[in-house]
Amino acid sequence: MSAMVEIRSVRKSFGSHEVLRGIDLEVRTGEVTVVLGPSGSGKSTLLRTVNHLEKVDSGRITVDGRLVGYRRSGDKLYELREREVLRRRTQIGFVFQNFHLFPHLTVLENITEAPISALKRPRAEAVAAAHALLERVGLAEKAGAYPGHLSGGQQQRVAIARALALEPKLLLFDEPTSALDPELVGEVLDVIKDLARQGTTMIVVTHEIGFAREVADTVVFMDEGVVVEQGPPAEVLDRPRQERTRAFLSKVL
Amino acid sequence: MPPTPPAAPAPSPTGEAPAAPVLSKEAEPAPPRVVPVRRTGQWAAAAVVLLLLAMAVNSVVRNEAFQWGVVADYFTTPAVLRGLGLTLWLTALVMVLGFVLGTLLAVARMSANPVLKSVSWGYIWFFRSTPVLVQLLFWFNIGALYPQLGLGIPFGPEFLTVRTVNLLGPLTVALIGLTLHEAAYAAEVVRGGLLSVDRGQTEAAQSLGLGRWRRLRRIVLPQAMRAIVPPAGNMLIGTLKGTSIVSVIAVQDLLYSVQLVYHRTYQVIPLLLVATLWYALVTTVLTVGQHYVERYYGRSERDR
Amino acid sequence: MSLTSDPPRGGPAVPAAPDAAGADADGRLTVVPVRHPWRWLAVAATAVLLLQFAHGLATNPGWEWGVFAEFFTAEVILRAVWVTLQLTCYGTALGFGLGVVLAFMRLSASPFLRLVAHGYIWAFRSIPLIVQLLFWFNLAYLYDEIQFGIPFGPGFVSFDTMGLVGAMGAAVLGLALHQAAYAAEIVRAGVLSVDAGQLQAAASLGIPRLRQIRRIVLPQAMRSILPNAANEIISLFKGTSIVSVMAIGELFYQVQVIYGRNGRVVPLLMVATLWYVLLTTVLSVVQHHVEKRFAKGATP
Numbered sequence: 001m002s003a004m005v006e007i008r009s010v011r012k013s014f015g016s017h018e019v020l021r022g023i024d025l026e027v028r029t030g031e032v033t034v035v036l037g038p039s040g041s042g043k044s045t046l047l048r049t050v051n052h053l054e055k056v057d058s059g060r061i062t063v064d065g066r067l068v069g070y071r072r073s074g075d076k077l078y079e080l081r082e083r084e085v086l087r088r089r090t091q092i093g094f095v096f097q098n099f100h101l102f103p104h105l106t107v108l109e110n111i112t113e114a115p116i117s118a119l120k121r122p123r124a125e126a127v128a129a130a131h132a133l134l135e136r137v138g139l140a141e142k143a144g145a146y147p148g149h150l151s152g153g154q155q156q157r158v159a160i161a162r163a164l165a166l167e168p169k170l171l172l173f174d175e176p177t178s179a180l181d182p183e184l185v186g187e188v189l190d191v192i193k194d195l196a197r198q199g200t201t202m203i204v205v206t207h208e209i210g211f212a213r214e215v216a217d218t219v220v221f222m223d224e225g226v227v228v229e230q231g232p233p234a235e236v237l238d239r240p241r242q243e244r245t246r247a248f249l250s251k252v253l
Numbered sequence: 254m255p256p257t258p259p260a261a262p263a264p265s266p267t268g269e270a271p272a273a274p275v276l277s278k279e280a281e282p283a284p285p286r287v288v289p290v291r292r293t294g295q296w297a298a299a300a301v302v303l304l305l306l307a308m309a310v311n312s313v314v315r316n317e318a319f320q321w322g323v324v325a326d327y328f329t330t331p332a333v334l335r336g337l338g339l340t341l342w343l344t345a346l347v348m349v350l351g352f353v354l355g356t357l358l359a360v361a362r363m364s365a366n367p368v369l370k371s372v373s374w375g376y377i378w379f380f381r382s383t384p385v386l387v388q389l390l391f392w393f394n395i396g397a398l399y400p401q402l403g404l405g406i407p408f409g410p411e412f413l414t415v416r417t418v419n420l421l422g423p424l425t426v427a428l429i430g431l432t433l434h435e436a437a438y439a440a441e442v443v444r445g446g447l448l449s450v451d452r453g454q455t456e457a458a459q460s461l462g463l464g465r466w467r468r469l470r471r472i473v474l475p476q477a478m479r480a481i482v483p484p485a486g487n488m489l490i491g492t493l494k495g496t497s498i499v500s501v502i503a504v505q506d507l508l509y510s511v512q513l514v515y516h517r518t519y520q521v522i523p524l525l526l527v528a529t530l531w532y533a534l535v536t537t538v539l540t541v542g543q544h545y546v547e548r549y550y551g552r553s554e555r556d557r
Numbered sequence: 558m559s560l561t562s563d564p565p566r567g568g569p570a571v572p573a574a575p576d577a578a579g580a581d582a583d584g585r586l587t588v589v590p591v592r593h594p595w596r597w598l599a600v601a602a603t604a605v606l607l608l609q610f611a612h613g614l615a616t617n618p619g620w621e622w623g624v625f626a627e628f629f630t631a632e633v634i635l636r637a638v639w640v641t642l643q644l645t646c647y648g649t650a651l652g653f654g655l656g657v658v659l660a661f662m663r664l665s666a667s668p669f670l671r672l673v674a675h676g677y678i679w680a681f682r683s684i685p686l687i688v689q690l691l692f693w694f695n696l697a698y699l700y701d702e703i704q705f706g707i708p709f710g711p712g713f714v715s716f717d718t719m720g721l722v723g724a725m726g727a728a729v730l731g732l733a734l735h736q737a738a739y740a741a742e743i744v745r746a747g748v749l750s751v752d753a754g755q756l757q758a759a760a761s762l763g764i765p766r767l768r769q770i771r772r773i774v775l776p777q778a779m780r781s782i783l784p785n786a787a788n789e790i791i792s793l794f795k796g797t798s799i800v801s802v803m804a805i806g807e808l809f810y811q812v813q814v815i816y817g818r819n820g821r822v823v824p825l826l827m828v829a830t831l832w833y834v835l836l837t838t839v840l841s842v843v844q845h846h847v848e849k850r851f852a853k854g855a856t857p
Contacts, residue, residue, distance in 0.1 A: 051460055079591040082465060090462035100457035104475045113471065118462035166461065295667050302673055368600045372607065382837040383830050384795035387809060391830070394822045494685035501802070508688060521695045525688060533683040
């Protein structure tokens with residue numbers, strides 16, 4: 001199986017603070033990678049570099065064979081203009097911790113906005129597709145509602161539908177359930193598990209160990225900007241090799 | 254503080270505590286009468302204010318110098334109405350042009366480029382530090398500095414020249430002066446509005462592949478409006494009042510029209526009252542309008 | 558947040574390896590950053606305009622910088638600046654004094670007091686300052702004399718209005734009454750911004766009401782009041798220029814008198830302009846420091 005995402009020697013600093021210290025990672029097509037780690041480990045930053053919401057300082061990232069943020073020509077790397085970066089982003093879906101739905105647009109409009117303006121789909125087609133997506137995440141009746149009327153769990157499911165509307169090749173989840181009340185976490189995880197079972201390539205940054213165990217093909221443990229350990233969930237979660245991994249897991253389990 | 258609620262009714266005469274509300278009136282003893290706190294301080298203050306008010310109203314109604322008859326006469330004469338029309342037109346134009354320029358300044362101020370950023374900051378600082386009257390008179394006298402305006406190569410030959418005096422009459426000067434002044438304040442209001450939109454909104458739009466202008470138009474600006482409209486509404490009212498300053502350079506707005514009359518008839522107070530009443534009327538209408546516009550922009554937020 | 562939104566900040570990447578499907582050869586690739594042609598055009602246009610303006614500033618004889626230098630610190634100007642500052646001080650003090658009273662009237666439980674305060678604020682915010690000043694200036698025509706005595710009854714003592722109030726007094730009165738309306742709204746907003754829980758906590762501790770206000774509410778309300786109050790003071794300071802229509806010797810009027818005499822309009826206007834800019838900047842700096850002092854202990 002080919003690699004959908006290749007991350008090589010990525011480094012990133014914010015000012016004098018080095019957040020990513022040389023990350024090497026591969027995500028194969030159709031697989032689910034879960035990234036675990038304490039806060040400050042750099043996992044969210046790493047995720048955001050994959051769709052160029054953060055620029056890397058050194059190293060490179062490839063998604064589906066193409067460099068993220070640059071275009072190679074000979075031995076020069078041309079920084080991409082924003083327009084091109086945006087176009088590439090339509091192939092990478094991103095779900096935020098705080099959902100970031102557009103509050104002044106209805107649920108339906110939230111979902112159809114990108115297909116219409118970024119992919120230039122005809123409105124009727126986009127609306128039909130949006131209804132189908134809402135059906136899939138279990139919110140068919142909320143199409144005309146405003147995000148403000150929905151619970152956190154419902155908003156996040158709409159956010160997932162919004163990301164799916166572009167039919168991306170890769171889905172990125174940045175702590176999708178961390179901002180939710182505990183009783184709402186389940187409904188969102190169910191949607192994500194469903195997507196995983198359908199073979200979507202995804203990288204999920206999360207604290208939900210149970211979810212990782214159930215759905216992940218690879219678990220990556222990060223701490224202080226480096227990948228400490230990675231492997232199948234059975235290995236990393238049940239038989240961790242590294243001391244740091246053990247320490248972290250003992251605190252959360 | 255609110256008065257304490259009446260105590261629970263005493264147990265029924267049979268000595269048992271009532272298990273359910275007793276419906277019959279006879280069984281329930283009357284609750285004690287509640288005597289609210291006496292607010293002597295408040296009543297005293299109210300009395301004083303009432304007295305002052307009565308005296309003021311009495312003098313306003315009775316004093317001959319007010320000449321209410323004259324006020325009524327001049328309230329709707331063509332000259333006054335024309336002046337009012339000019340005031341309204343000037344207000345609208347200054348608001349629109351001021352906000353257009355202000356938005357450009359706001360975008361420049363938030364740009365990554367240091368030149369644009371500092372020039373914009375400099376403009377805003379300077380035009381907010383001087384009184385509008387001074388600025389107005391400056392533009393009025395600009396002919397002394399630039400007797401000719403020309404179009405051509407910078408520092409080189411000019412193709413087209415025109416005498417400033419011919420180009421800039423008092424009304425144009427007033428428009429330019431007020432607009433430039435307005436833009437400085439508008440820029441800060443627009444900037445504040447754009448800053449108030451959560452950064453996550455821009456990121457979400459970016460991660461959906463939305464282009465810059467689409468982002469601005471569809472996502473950021475509509476949300477920024479909620480923070481822009483209230484201060485903009487205040488600015489509108491302020492601009493309306495501010496146009497009265499152009500009377501100093503003899504532009505025939507409402508105030509100047511009124512002054513023309515009283516310079517002739519010496520009925521200063523009644524004519525000032527005519528202007529006062531018109532201003533009060535228009536600002537009140539604008540304030541009511543502002544209220545409705547604010548409600549419109551707050552709708553999705555409000556229904557939470 | 559950068560509106561021109563190059564997404565993230567941070568320098569361009571210098572990758573260690575090329576993007577080859579197979580080999581991971583070591584080699585440094587040069588990164589070519591993205592170009593922004595339109596932005597540079599805007600910068601160029603702005604720069605050219607600025608240069609032309611600066612050039613004019615230096616060479617255009619109309620500016621008459623010599624005359625400017627002569628008058629900037631002339632005694633007559635300095636005295637006028639002092640008058641301006643006095644008008645600002647008295648106007649602010651009286652204005653905020655009355656404003657605080659009005660604010661508490663609006664916050665009081667009595668609907669009558671609330672109505673009167675609201676009416677005052679509405680009236681004085683609906684009328685332009687220049688109209689208000691012209692009104693007070695012509696006060697003498699309204700009231701030849703002021704009487705003190707029993708309301709609606711006989712008077713004991715009377716004064717000739719013009720002698721008592723005078724042009725300067727009318728100016729301060731006009732500025733103060735105008736200011737009071739705005740000050741009232743600022744104070745009221747500030748008091749309302751204090752979390753209601755604060756008053757409840759104080760009340761449940763049995764703290765007397767006046768002390769509640771003085772020690773708990775007001776200091777916290779200041780955090781919201783001060784920035785707005787400072788803006789109002791700066792506004793008032795600039796508003797004193799309108800007093801010039803009443804022929805009072807504040808800065809702007811004085812400048813007009815001088816250029817009315819010697820015809821040198823532009824340099825004298827620059828004198829006034831630069832004094833205003835100087836003083837408003839000083840006031841802004843003071844505002845900044847006072848705000849910082851009151852922000853101690855506040856959540857950022």
